[in-house]
Amino acid sequence: MLDSNVTDKLRSIVGSEHYKDDSEALVTHSYDATPMLQSLPDGVIYPSSKDEVSAILQLANEHKIPIVGRGAGSNLCGGTVPVHGGIVMVMNRMNKLIEIDTDNLTATFQPGLNTKEFHAAVERKGLFYPPDPSSMVISTLGGNIMECAGGLRGLKYGTTKDYVIGLEAVLPSGAVIRTGGKLYKDVAGYDLTKLLVGSEGTLAIITEATVKLLPAPRYKKTMLAMYKDIYAAASTVSRIVGSRIIPATLEFIDNPTLRVVEEFNRIGLPLEMEAVLLIEQDGMDEESVDRDIESIMRICREEKAEEVKVARSAEEADKLMKARRSALSxxxxxxxxxxxxxxxxxxxxxxxxxxxxxxxxxxxxxxxxxxxxxxxxxxxxxxxxxxxxxxxxxxxxxxxxxxxxxxxxxxxxxxxxxxxxxxxxxxxxxxxxxxxxxxxxxxxxxxDPNGIMNPGKIFAKASRKRLVIQR
Amino acid sequence: MLDSNVTDKLRSIVGSEHYKDDSEALVTHSYDATPMLQSLPDGVIYPSSKDEVSAILQLANEHKIPIVGRGAGSNLCGGTVPVHGGIVMVMNRMNKLIEIDTDNLTATFQPGLNTKEFHAAVERKGLFYPPDPSSMVISTLGGNIMECAGGLRGLKYGTTKDYVIGLEAVLPSGAVIRTGGKLYKDVAGYDLTKLLVGSEGTLAIITEATVKLLPAPRYKKTMLAMYKDIYAAASTVSRIVGSRIIPATLEFIDNPTLRVVEEFNRIGLPLEMEAVLLIEQDGMDEESVDRDIESIMRICREEKAEEVKVARSAEEADKLMKARRSALSxxxxxxxxxxxxxxxxxxxxxxxxxxxxxxxxxxxxxxxxxxxxxxxxxxxxxxxxxxxxxxxxxxxxxxxxxxxxxxxxxxxxxxxxxxxxxxxxxxxxxxxxxxxxxxxxxxxxxxDPNGIMNPGKIFAKASRKRLVIQR
CATH class of the missing domain: 3.30.70.2740 (Alpha-Beta Plaits)
Structure with a gap:
């Protein structure tokens, strides 16, 4: 329980409607997408600006109150479960797409922006932001940055870390730092940008980010290769890349997953197969995409795929990718x-x-x-x-x-x-x-000398024991 | 001056022929490629293994002796000038290419390996390591990593940071850490790999590195665009990238540079021009490379280039690139x-x-x-x-x-x-x-709690004053 002196100050920083400590707010922010983990916070706050974030952090730091930053709560490591109580800071009011800069091929946004929405805005400009965690329909970019989200395109395009080139972040002291910028090269001191990406809310709260964008690939082609032998499917993966072909997506789905995905999606996946590879190539040229897909098909057959087929239409390809993305749900x-x-x-x-x-x-x-x-x-x-x-x-x-x-x-x-x-x-x-x-x-x-930033994360009290926390 | 007790121990760690403190050794390691900076070390040591590096660092840490790691000394920021004396640790005996892994598209090497030699070994396997600092004929990969070297291909391919995915490093305490690995995705804790890249020898000595490789592009084409108006040349750069084309290389050379480069290379550069853009595109397909070069030529003409020409042969292209790389020398x-x-x-x-x-x-x-x-x-x-x-x-x-x-x-x-x-x-x-x-x-x-790692670098005693140190 927070002191009323503190909660009064919190309310005065963000406006009383943006600080909540009723039981509904506390319970709905006591868990995230990770199973079997739950812990109640003492309060939930919704800042609207870096100045508010700074004032909140200063106050929390002074009173040594834990601060757990939160986007959509779609992470799978318990990253936003407030295991030491304190204040959950939800970033969804800071969700502005500030700029897509087509001269510098960068975008700048606030952390609460939805990933999928951002993808759409970028694609409307003929540009491309590759990181595509399967949670992207609900996830936020701030959450993606804090967890260094990957996705289906990591092999060819890298992950969130490879795109973030500038950050504005608030330290526990309330000080605001700016790292990097719209710069493809910057070696001014230690790379605080890359250090903050993937820091899981344990170092600072980011309030703005700048990412690199790419020209959007003009063509893509999607295919399936089906195997009775799991090992053959897996060794196909090495053969493809060993042949100097880097597909945009190269997904593995085993039989039990296949059965469940087919049952709920009815897209004609072959239930008798032990493993399926879902492969997508993209590029600027139809010919080069076709050539890669043909080479991949040949390798799949050489590696004893039972069946190899190419999606006949963009809709069919889309259905396959959606089915794969929905595997967890x-x-x-x-x-x-x-x-x-x-x-x-x-x-x-x-x-x-x-x-x-x-x-x-x-x-x-x-x-x-x-x-x-x-x-x-x-x-x-x-x-x-x-x-x-x-x-x-x-x-x-x-x-x-x-x-x-x-x-x-x-x-x-x-x-x-x-x-x-x-x-x-x-x-x-x-x-x-x-x-x-x-x-x-x-x-x-x-x-974070006072240890207020997302305490209980990354560092364990003891090693070698899987924890299940139910506070 | 180091205590003879310390120098005896250093000699016993590496063998007496690999520790030097004669005046020739001290003078030749008192400067690097940076002008107007010189400072004598107390000794120069040449370790051959991570165990030797570890023993040296432990000893130096105990006696609070500065350690300045050094590759080829080709840096331009005074990074290897021993401004606080101490021991220069030259990594050139640890120059082994340990492995090129064609299944995982990675290479693993020791820090003293020459950059150009590494490029050649990688290219013989049909693979590609993009970072290409202009010093690469003499530079080492360890030096490239410590400075986060860039080069002519940064726009399309990024810099050293974008390729290093695993490191073995020795801390001042003598402890050996391993970060990352042959892994395209790894979010186990803070990213120590990217933190060490570009840390300028101030945190640890790296003893092994693993980098990502790419399939080698099959085609490339080189062109020149010449301008009487500097501003037109510069605005062409924005126009090209704004048109969703990312060339492999997009270099700017002004008239004074042009004159000097032409005088010493005699490759027919146009002395009456105010600026030249040297542009290279590469790719897997001849058609797409051609198409990009044609689009770029059109943009150059629209932006009022006086003359636009494509290199007629690989030799001519090579000459142009070499001339550009030789600009500094x-x-x-x-x-x-x-x-x-x-x-x-x-x-x-x-x-x-x-x-x-x-x-x-x-x-x-x-x-x-x-x-x-x-x-x-x-x-x-x-x-x-x-x-x-x-x-x-x-x-x-x-x-x-x-x-x-x-x-x-x-x-x-x-x-x-x-x-x-x-x-x-x-x-x-x-x-x-x-x-x-x-x-x-x-x-x-x-x-580095004792401050022995390359002291006097990155952090200044006072800001806002350009330093010239002559110890």
């Missing part, structure tokens, strides 16, 4: 609890990783579907389970722990695009080592 | 002292920046040639002067100070690709503000 319909993970390996180890996931699922007798961005080694093993069954949940936790271990053993990482948050914090040391954790804590201290 | 021949700067502005402000540079040169009565990477807004105003003329040098310093101010006023930065080092340190606050400097100092503290 579709899987969520078939079980009370759906836990989606994010293990990532070097692309050449995809086949081994898929086999490991399946072995581990059998070992712990849990149901794991696997789909994901095979082209960049980023798999989403997804467990359909039931939080009310503690015995099964315990086995699920053990299975995921072993999956993270396997990923790291294959030269991979515990999280490719979802972030550390609460969920991966106990495993971070496995990836970055004790000295890596110490450096990160030192960086945190430089930004 | 050529200018260096015509005057006792050549000071090359690095001001960078948003691409759309290039024309204004060129006019500002010329105005400032006239105001201070100094000779400034300007060339650079117009496509990414990164200009290199270069002053041909004489360090023995203190009055002129004073005016040169005033002129550059005003140029940095103008760049920042246009939304730009004090350094696009050369780094802060000693030369830009007094101006860093202009770009990042006092809170930005404080954050950077906090980050430095997290890595």
């Amino acid at each position: 579709t899987l969520a319909r078939i079980s009370p609890t759906t836990i989606l993970e994010d293990a990532t390996v070097p692309r050449s180890r995809i086949a081994e990783m898929v086999l490991e996931i399946n072995r581990i699922a059998r070992k712990y007798n849990v149901q794991i579907c696997t789909f994901g961005h095979a082209g960049d080694g980023n798999l989403h093993p997804t467990c359909t389970t039931d939080a009310r069954n503690p015995d099964e949940i315990h086995r699920v936790e053990q299975a995921f722990e072993e999956i993270f271990e396997a990923a790291i053993g294959l030269g991979g990482t515990i999280t490719g695009e979802h972030g550390v948050g609460i969920v991966k914090a106990p495993y971070l040391e496995w990836k970055v080592g004790a000295p890596g954790i110490e450096l990160m804590k030192g960086i945190k201290m430089a930004f | 050529t200018l260096a021949r015509i005057s006792p002292t050549t000071i090359l700067e690095d001001a960078t502005v948003p691409r759309s402000r290039i024309a204004e920046m060129v006019l500002e540079i010329n105005r400032i040169a006239r105001k201070y009565n100094v000779q400034i040639c300007t060339f650079g990477h117009a496509g990414d807004g990164n200009l290199h105003p270069t002053c041909t002067t004489d360090a023995r003329n203190p009055d002129e040098i004073h005016r040169v310093e005033q002129a550059f100070e005003e140029i940095f101010e103008a760049a920042i006023g246009l939304g730009g930065t004090i350094t696009g690709e050369h780094g802060v080092g000693i030369v830009k340190a007094p101006y860093l606050e202009w770009k990042v503000g006092a809170p930005g400097i404080e954050l950077m100092k906090g980050i430095k503290m997290a890595f």
Whole structure:
């Protein structure tokens, strides 16, 4: 509970209708898209400007009140669950698209802007912003930046980090910094821009961002390759990239995922296949896109695909991509609890990783579907389970722990695009080592000496134990 | 002077032939490619492994001895001048290309590897590593990483930062960290990889790096557009990119640079022109490269280019690019002292920046040639002067100070690709503000609490004064 002296000040900063602490507001901001995590905040605030953000942070810093920045709450690592209480700062009033600069190929916006809406605005100018997290219909760009969102186009186009070139951010002290700019080259000191991207709200609140844009590709083509042998599908991925072809999208969908997606979408996916690759190439020239797709089809056949087919129309291609993007929400319909993970390996180890996931699922007798961005080694093993069954949940936790271990053993990482948050914090040391954790804590201290920024995230109290927090 | 107890230990770590403190070694490591900066180290050491690096750093840390990492010493910001004495650590024995991984499209190498040699090895595999600083014939990849080297292809392909995805680095404590990996997506904690790139040797010594590679473009075409009006040349740059065409290279060369380059290369550059754009496009398809070049030629003519011509052969194209790359060394021949700067502005402000540079040169009565990477807004105003003329040098310093101010006023930065080092340190606050400097100092503290890593760089004792150090 916050002191009424503090809440009065908060109300005076944003106007009393923009600070809420009724139970409805608190409950709806006690969780995010991550299953089995819930913790009530003490208040929810909706600032409308960087000056308001600055005043709020100064006050919170003075009183050592936790501040949890929040976009749409679509993250999957517990990143916006206020585990230490405090104030959830919702950025949705700061949702302005400030500028699309067609001379410099940049866009500047406030953090609360919806990702999909931004994509549409950029595309209307013949331009292209590649990062496309599957949550983009609801997610905000600020959330994407804080989690360094990836998506289906990471292999060819990179992730959020590769596009953010300038930020305005408010430090816990209330000081406002500006990093980078409309600059394709800038080496003036340490790169605070890239450091803030993916910092999960633990360092500062961003209030404005500038991103690079690309000319929009003029053509694209979408295809499916279907396999009875999971290993053949996975090894196709290495063969394609080894042949010097970088598709825009190269997605892997296993049989259990396929069945569920087909059941709810009815788009004619082949239920008897063990794995499907969904592949898209784009480019400025029809001929080069066609040539790449033909080469890919030949490789798929050489790698023993049962069937290879190209989408006959833009509508069919669109349906396929939408079905893939809906995999998580579709899987969520078939079980009370759906836990989606994010293990990532070097692309050449995809086949081994898929086999490991399946072995581990059998070992712990849990149901794991696997789909994901095979082209960049980023798999989403997804467990359909039931939080009310503690015995099964315990086995699920053990299975995921072993999956993270396997990923790291294959030269991979515990999280490719979802972030550390609460969920991966106990495993971070496995990836970055004790000295890596110490450096990160030192960086945190430089930004946030009082530890008010999203406390309880990234850094775990103890390693090697999967946490389920229900405050 | 180091204690003999320390030097004995250093000799025992690397073998006595790999530690030098004779006056020849000290003098040859007292300067780098930056004019007018010199300072003697106390010793020069040549480690051969990360274990040796670790032992040296531990010892230096214990005795608070400065450590200045050094590749080829080709930097232009005084980055490897040992202004506080101490030990220069030359990485040229650690120059192994460890692996080119064609499945994952990555390469892994030690920091002392020569940039040009690496390019050649990568190209033999049909792959491509875009960062191409003009110093690449002599520079090392470790130096490129520490300075975040750019080059002629930044507009389309980005800079060193966009390619480094994994590092092994030794901290001042002697602890070894590994960041990232062969991973296109990795959000496990703060991005230490990107933080180390461009950290100018002030945080850690890198001992191994993994970079992304691209499939090599199959075609390229090179052209020249010549202008009597500088402003028309500069506005062509905006028009090209505004037309959704991103050339691989888009270089600007002004008349004074042109004259000098032609005098020493004799490649038929038109001496009566005020400015020349050197443009290269590459791609996987001949048709698309041709189409882009044709569109660019049309734009150049619309923007009142006097003459537009395409290189008739690969040799001719190569000659043009080499002439451009040699601009600095050529200018260096015509005057006792050549000071090359690095001001960078948003691409759309290039024309204004060129006019500002010329105005400032006239105001201070100094000779400034300007060339650079117009496509990414990164200009290199270069002053041909004489360090023995203190009055002129004073005016040169005033002129550059005003140029940095103008760049920042246009939304730009004090350094696009050369780094802060000693030369830009007094101006860093202009770009990042006092809170930005404080954050950077906090980050430095997290890595290097005793301040032994390349002291005197990035952070100035006082702002707003151009430093010339002669110890």
